[in-house]
Amino acid sequence: MSERPLPRAERRRRTEGRILDAARSLFAEVGYERATIRGVARAAEVDPALVMQYFGSKQELFQRAVRVTPVAAGERDAEGVVEELLGTLSVKMGELPQSSLAMMRSMLTHPEAAVSAREVLGGQIDRLAAATPGADARLRAALMTLVMLGVTVGHQLLELDELRDVPREEIARLLRPALRALAGQDAGQDPGQDPGQGSGQDAGQDG
Amino acid sequence: MSERPLPRAERRRRTEGRILDAARSLFAEVGYERATIRGVARAAEVDPALVMQYFGSKQELFQRAVRVTPVAAGERDAEGVVEELLGTLSVKMGELPQSSLAMMRSMLTHPEAAVSAREVLGGQIDRLAAATPGADARLRAALMTLVMLGVTVGHQLLELDELRDVPREEIARLLRPALRALAGQDAGQDPGQDPGQGSGQDAGQDG
DNA sequence: CATTCCGCTCAACAGGCGTTGACTCAACGA
DNA sequence: TCGTTGAGTCAACGCCTGTTGAGCGGAATG
Structure with missing residues (x-):
C-alpha cells in the first residue's frame, strides 16, 4: 500500500498538463473573457496563484493553451x-x-x-x-x-x-x-459544362 | 442665435438614440464582454447611470441594441x-x-x-x-x-x-x-457516376 | 407665480477580476 | 543529516465592473 511519492519533475509536468487541459476546456466553452484564472484553477484542482506562477499571466496561459502544431501536408491538385x-x-x-x-x-x-x-x-x-x-x-x-x-x-x-x-x-x-x-478553375463561369472529375487539369499549373 | 431648448420628449428620444448608437458600435467593435456601460456612456457623452436608468441592465441594453427587424421577403425557387x-x-x-x-x-x-x-x-x-x-x-x-x-x-x-x-x-x-x-436538387450527386453509398435515407426529413 | 415632473449627474457600493508576495513543507543534492 | 530547492497554498492588493439611491436643475403644468 505504500504510495511512492512522485518525483518532483514528474509531478510538475502533470500539474501543468492538468492546468493546460482545464484552460483549453474552459476557453473552448466560454471564450477568453468569461474564462477566469480562478475557474481554470478550480477545474484543475489547484490554487489560482499556481496558474500565475506557471504561466505568468492569463494571456500567456491562453497562448500556451491554443498553441497548435501546423499541419504539414499539402495536396497538389x-x-x-x-x-x-x-x-x-x-x-x-x-x-x-x-x-x-x-x-x-x-x-x-x-x-x-x-x-x-x-x-x-x-x-x-x-x-x-x-x-x-x-x-x-x-x-x-x-x-x-x-x-x-x-x-x-x-x-x-x-x-x-x-x-x-x-x-x-x-x-x-x-x-x-x-x-x-x-x-475548380471554371469557378464563376456559367454552368452547363461538366468539368469531369476523372483526371483534372491538363495545363495551367502556375504557383 | 437664440437656441430654443428642446422639448423634454424630444430630448429624451435623442439621448436614448445616441446611447443605442454608441452601444451598437461598441458591441460590434469589441463584443459583449469587453463593451462596458461606462464605455457606452462615454461614447454617448452621458453619465453611466443614465444608461442603466433607460435600459435597466447591460443585458437589456444589448437586446435593444441588436434587435433586428426580420426580413419578410421570400423567393420561390x-x-x-x-x-x-x-x-x-x-x-x-x-x-x-x-x-x-x-x-x-x-x-x-x-x-x-x-x-x-x-x-x-x-x-x-x-x-x-x-x-x-x-x-x-x-x-x-x-x-x-x-x-x-x-x-x-x-x-x-x-x-x-x-x-x-x-x-x-x-x-x-x-x-x-x-x-x-x-x-440545386442534384446537390451531392456525382456527375456521371454513382459512388454507391450515397443515397441511404433520403426520405422522411421533417420540415 | 408655485409646484410637480423628469432628464440627468454624482458618489458610492459590493463583488469579481488578474495578480502578488510571503509562506509551508516535502523532495532533493551533498 | 543538513541546508537548499521548488511545488503548492494563503491572504490580500488594486482595479474595474454592473448597479444603486440621493440629489440637482430646468422644463412642464396649474
Whole structure:
C-alpha cells in the first residue's frame, strides 16, 4: 500500500498538463473573457496563484493553451485539396481539438485570439491556394476556408439544431460540390459544362 | 442665435438614440464582454447611470441594441434564393447594420447573443428551406446560411487580408456556383457516376 | 407665480477580476 | 543529516465592473 511519492519533475509536468487541459476546456466553452484564472484553477484542482506562477499571466496561459502544431501536408491538385478539406471536416465534426475550439470561440472578441486565427487561417489559405489553379486562386482559397469555418462555427460553437445529429459524411457529401465549384478553375463561369472529375487539369499549373 | 431648448420628449428620444448608437458600435467593435456601460456612456457623452436608468441592465441594453427587424421577403425557387443570398452579401459587404455585427461579434461568447443568433439564422434557414427543392432542403439551407456566415465573419469581423478590397461582385461571382451546388436538387450527386453509398435515407426529413 | 415632473449627474457600493508576495513543507543534492 | 530547492497554498492588493439611491436643475403644468 505504500504510495511512492512522485518525483518532483514528474509531478510538475502533470500539474501543468492538468492546468493546460482545464484552460483549453474552459476557453473552448466560454471564450477568453468569461474564462477566469480562478475557474481554470478550480477545474484543475489547484490554487489560482499556481496558474500565475506557471504561466505568468492569463494571456500567456491562453497562448500556451491554443498553441497548435501546423499541419504539414499539402495536396497538389484541386481534387485532392477539396478532399483534404472535407477530411478536415470529418475530424472537425468529431472531436476537433479543444485548442482549436478555444481559439475559434475567442477569435471574435479577444484581439490576441484574432491574431492567432488570422495566422492559422492564413496558413490554410496558403496551402489551398498553392494547389488551386487559376488566377484568383488565393481569393478562392480564402472562400473555401471560410466556408469550412462557417460550417464549423455553426455546428461546433453555435450548435445549430439543423446540423445536430447529422453524420459528417452527409455534410461532406453536400459540401463537396460547393467546394469543387470554388476550387475548380471554371469557378464563376456559367454552368452547363461538366468539368469531369476523372483526371483534372491538363495545363495551367502556375504557383 | 437664440437656441430654443428642446422639448423634454424630444430630448429624451435623442439621448436614448445616441446611447443605442454608441452601444451598437461598441458591441460590434469589441463584443459583449469587453463593451462596458461606462464605455457606452462615454461614447454617448452621458453619465453611466443614465444608461442603466433607460435600459435597466447591460443585458437589456444589448437586446435593444441588436434587435433586428426580420426580413419578410421570400423567393420561390432555388435560383431566386441564391440571388437573394448573394444580394444579402452585397448589403453585408457594404454596410451591414451595426446591430447585426454586434450580434455576430458576441454570438460565440455571450449566451444571450448566441440565442439571438440561433433565432436569426433559424429564420433565414426556414425561408431558404421553403424555397429549396429536395428532401434534405433544411440541411442544405443551413449549410448555405453558414457559408454566408463564414464569409461575413472572415470579411467583416476577422478582416482577412484576402478579402479586403475585393469588390463584392467578385465575391458574389465566385460564391454563386457554390451556393447553386448547395441549393440545386442534384446537390451531392456525382456527375456521371454513382459512388454507391450515397443515397441511404433520403426520405422522411421533417420540415 | 408655485409646484410637480423628469432628464440627468454624482458618489458610492459590493463583488469579481488578474495578480502578488510571503509562506509551508516535502523532495532533493551533498 | 543538513541546508537548499521548488511545488503548492494563503491572504490580500488594486482595479474595474454592473448597479444603486440621493440629489440637482430646468422644463412642464396649474
